[in-house]
Amino acid sequence: MDALVFGATGFIGRHLVAELLSQGQQVAAVVRDDTRTPWPTDTSGLTVIAADIAQPLSGLPAARDVYNAAARYAFGLGVEEARAVNVTGAVNVLEWAATLPALRRLVHISGYRVSAPDGRPDYAALGAYEASKFEGDLAVRRRARELDVPLTIANPSTVIGPGQYIGLAGLVADLWHRRLPALPGGPDTFVPIVTIDYFTRFLAKIPEAPAGEHHWVLDDDTPLLPELVSTLAAHLGVPTPRRAIPVALLRRLPRRLTGADPETLSFLSPDRYPTASARALAEAAGLEMPPAAEALRTWADDLVGARFGTTTPWLEPYGFHDRTWIMGERHRPGHVLLHGAPMNADLWAPLAAHLPGPILAPDLPGLGRSASAHSTDAWLADLMAPVQTRPVLVAHSLACGPVLRYAAAHPERIDGLVLIAPSFLQAASPRFTRSLLAPPLLRRLSPARLAKTLGLPEGAEIKSAAIDLHRPGVAHRTIQALRKDHAEREESRALLARLTVPTHIITGSADPLTAPTIHPVTEIAGAGHYPQLTHPAQIAGLRLVRSRGA
Template sequence: MTRHALVFGASGLIGRHLMLTLAADGADVTAAVRTPESGARVERWLRDHGLARSIATAIVDFDAEEILAGGPSAFADVTEIHQCAGDFRFGMSVEEARRGNVDLVEKVVDFAAGIPDLQRVVYVSGYRVGGQDPAGVPWSAERRAATYAELGAYEASKMEADAVFQARAAERGVPWTMVNPATVIGDSRTGETDQQIGIASSIGQLWEGRLAALPGDERTFLPVLTVDHLAAFMVAAAADPAAAGHAYWVLDDDTPPLADLLGHVGRHLGVKVPRLRLPVGLLTRLPQSITKADPETLTFLSSDRYPTASARELAARHGIQTPDVRVSLERWGDHLAAHRFGAAPAGDRRFVDVGGVRTFEVGVAGSDRVILPGLPVNADTWAGVARSIGARAVDLPGLGLSGGSGVEDWDTWLASLVGADGPVHLVGHSVGAAAAVLAADRFPGRVGSLTLVAPFFLQGRMPASVRVRPLVRHWLRHTDPLRLSRQLTGSDLHAEDLVSSVGDLRRRTAGRVAAQLARAGSEQWRGELREALARFDGPVRIVTGSDDPLASDVAGQLARRNVELVIVPGAGHHPQLTHGGELAAVLGVPVGSAAPTLQEPTR
């Protein structure tokens, strides 16, 4: 029999990875989604993750009499159903939680009962709620009220749904398998996830310096599980005859205690990890204004352990290996940080190792066009330009999201950045122009061309106040996007583009930016950079804004050396913010070719 899987909750984290694994295993797949737009997004995600074949989509309406058009008879060739749908959020009312979890389970089981050759329904329950007794269904009003009051609406609804699923499946003669997964984290290979609640939110607080203490003690066990491991387990369990009528606790027994887990991820991300630990008993008594934790999440802080032997046996039987939990946590943490904990969802963001420095880049991975941003902004401000010209923008050491200390890392970092596999084409902005010139001077055979955007060392001297490090550091640490936009562009219009830069400055980089700005005022360094540029015999293009010109004593010298000079009308020191389209048009043309002529925009 051809394997045909119908997946409810197809657009969620588990559903998407499950369908990818099912299709790779040769199964036909139908994604049950709530809207055509959701279906299109699911199909696009699957294509982007390497699925060459197509899947079917069906619109599900859990409020309709028939949840799928045509009813079970329209899906007569379905052999397995995976029930991943549900409402996963805290703060719901009892009615919302029951409608999104308990009622939904009943409707899926009733639908499954009408499919003639159905082999299995695989239901995703939870490690804290699994193992309920179906004999107690329906719950009494008293039990329901007490359970929901004690645990909160989300966990209680999942607990009730666990019992209801078993009872309803037995009543309707539906073959079933339940998986009770731990907290699902990102893919073990890439760290990819789009869920930001639970432990992810705690890592976000740690990243932002808002976590004053680590929760729990050496026995607090909040297990995790990578989403790809869960998907592989579900695919195997659905086809395993021995798994019918069984529930499996799927989690990594080697997950460190919660405080150690957070500390490990924090140290990997290079953030300050609190030494103080708060026992669970104390956490539950403190007000939410202090703990910053949703009360519903506190019930998950427990020393309980779970019966995982049968799940480990099934995984071993099907050759499913458990990935190293600490490595998986590091990759998950990298993905969360690179995507700014959901604030920057685009997929072309990552951390890479460059000369031993944990380096952030955005844009086309492996591109030989590399953009080095200036101060005080980060690579995010160059993301649009980078994508439009097929480049990658890379945060310098110690700046933006990159690790390292600063200029002192440049020697080994630049040597690794330009590599040895072929010439790179460097685009340096402001202080990034200094890094680009030094790379070209030290490794001329590895740098094919230079584009210098607003190179400070070829422009007039900065005001003396910019070189007063304590003053600059304080201003940068306490600025906001609106003030920074006014300072850099003279306008309020680019505040939104500077939100992430302001976050980086407040979190960790203000001092390093201040130090590099002071260094940029050094006449000795400016002279050394001019000399280094003169030694480079490759093609050079210099781009400035009409409101941010080159110094009068260097413009003529550069023109005589056949250096391309491009002026962006109306632009200042940050044309990537104010004139991104015009700048992309210039940078999209290889250096040495005729750059487009830019006209003053009509007013």
């Protein structure tokens, strides 16, 4: 084997395996459970082997380079639980690597707060995770000298990227959910980052460099924590905490009050780190870190898109643009899908699976994940500005009014309209109206209760909507949007009667129109107010709008 990677299903390990495979290397991935295959790349050069590094190792294939990315990364661990992998396991890997006849390099991945040439880790003060990493680092150095193993230790800071949901991700989650009333630490607190893509490329270059030098791998230009949080808050469209709590005070306050894990507090430090050797290796290898602020914003998109590790986004690319959550193709969509209340763009996942061509699906301003304060009409004009095609606009419920106004103002920009359950042509649902008497009531709806209120099965789209409604401000803005839509009913009806753009209306038999229209109408038997959720294939099978170019 060219390389053997321990801990290959962990966050760093699986990305490292993918990087090595992309370079054409023959890679052995050592995992505890060989039924998992988490590498989204060509695996023709991959061999998966099950082994437990907490036990002495034998019977593994020989390799030129060995990487130990295995670690027990969690807070609140017991001492023995942490030491089994972070200390005993690390030494077991080194002692096995020492038996390889043609070993070029053992790369041990440690941490930026734990590596030191001497000293003893204080488990009581540091906690089991950090102390065990510290002890493991010392043990690996010492045993490598005894066995004359060519060792390089890589000490990464907080590694960010798709799939990283612990560590700093917890702070981002608190910021997103408005559970961060104050910043931890002081104005000089430095929590450095490094992206997973950069770090794995760096790791792949280590065996080519001389042995014996260890590297702190982090971005020295990472903003200080107050600026880092402010950058993320501006991108996510949430308020930046204005107060700060010193670490010394956080240590004295009860955890139930601060929400801070005591083991994370030592990472809130102004300390800087010796990165000269890592920067020299990177320069020689032609590696360049992405700008820290850009990397943080991209990671924040990944965190929100994956709901902090609880789901997988149904459409790519995705992310925030000017505080609007946008999924799909921004420049050449065939369909632009605009949701109604109390949903978000995830409403369209079932229908989008049946539609041809690229799709653009945003969260409306102030709803779902979007925080844009623009009026919906101005927001829609901005959304469509970079679009180079003439897409079909598909709107649901309260989104139908703004779409009508855009179509009337810019008929040359679109190929037609599809209005699904246009609220201004229907009677308001009494059951839904009763459930929206006040924003606090809407905010407290569980996914099951929301599904029952809407008369829908409880699925991923309902869960997604409920999660957003629980965020401060979203329920209130949803109520405002519904009231505004109701106030514009007559205006929308009049505009629809004058509209010359090809338009098709779809409604469910259980949610019929109550006002006449001159445009074609298709009624879906057995459907209610959300036929795109309950009958997506039937809707996609309709010839909705005859193309003007046909």
